[in-house]
Amino acid sequence: MARTEQQSNDRFQGRWFWRYASPAAFYPVAGRIEKLAWLIAILLAIVGLYIGFFRAPTDAQQGEVYRVIYIHVPAAWMAMVIYLAMAFWSATGLVLGTRLSFMMSHALAPTGAIMAVIALWTGALWGRPTWGTYWVWDARLTSTLILFFLYVGYMALAASFDDKRKGDRASALIALVGAVNVPIIYFSVNWWNTLHQGSSVRPGSSSMATIMLTAMMIMTFAFWAYCVAAAMHRLRTQIIERESRAQWVKELVK
């Protein structure tokens, strides 16, 4: 008996994955991740903003308005990263049939949409004094706007089914098909002539001053931690909703 159990466990290299694919098992883990992520987000935001506003110098070309970069770039990156994470968990849910994967994907979507809005909003306010316009229909801006609409479409479709499992599958398809847009956003500044500047940060080489880059990267990790915390909170709420008939949930909220 013990032997066969051992063998069946060994068949899966990542058997921890299967254990934590159970909503009941992952619920407390998500809570611990959430607490840690809030802490990291707050600490990094304080350090990042301090360096960004009180240590980094005025930009030689743009003056002070460049300081929008410390939230604009992290928000834009997170909007893309979250979409890819959503597509990953949607694919995992479709292939393995794990309920928690779909919940993870749903938990990420609203925060991803907010990141896209922040990227667009801060970009508009930065564009006005530097380009002379709040908005232009160029490749980088338009594809980011499409990213926002993909988030909205994903959430609307997931919510439109009475049968949650059908909503899971239908919305997962939007997540997967829409993922094509992410490399389009990323490479748009290289592929098309655009008003938006090229990448300041590339693997192995960056054109930014070290102290500005440091502040921006710290803010990026702060945003990352914030997104993890928000998604974990939403995931736990979904587990409560979807497992509401399970005894452990009833005990939990009693």
Place this chain on the structure above:
Amino acid sequence: MIWESWGAFWAMGGRGFFVWGSYGALLVAVIAELFVLRGARKRAIDSVQSDSVQ
């Protein structure tokens, strides 16, 4: 401090509207999301509790 005064800090070299308009929007978005998260959790818990009573 790199700023001559707090006034200079808030003025952001005459670009205060654009800088603080960006950071303000982020602050509003984060606070709004936190409220929505709390509201959704409360509704989920309330609905499980009312189901259990029946």
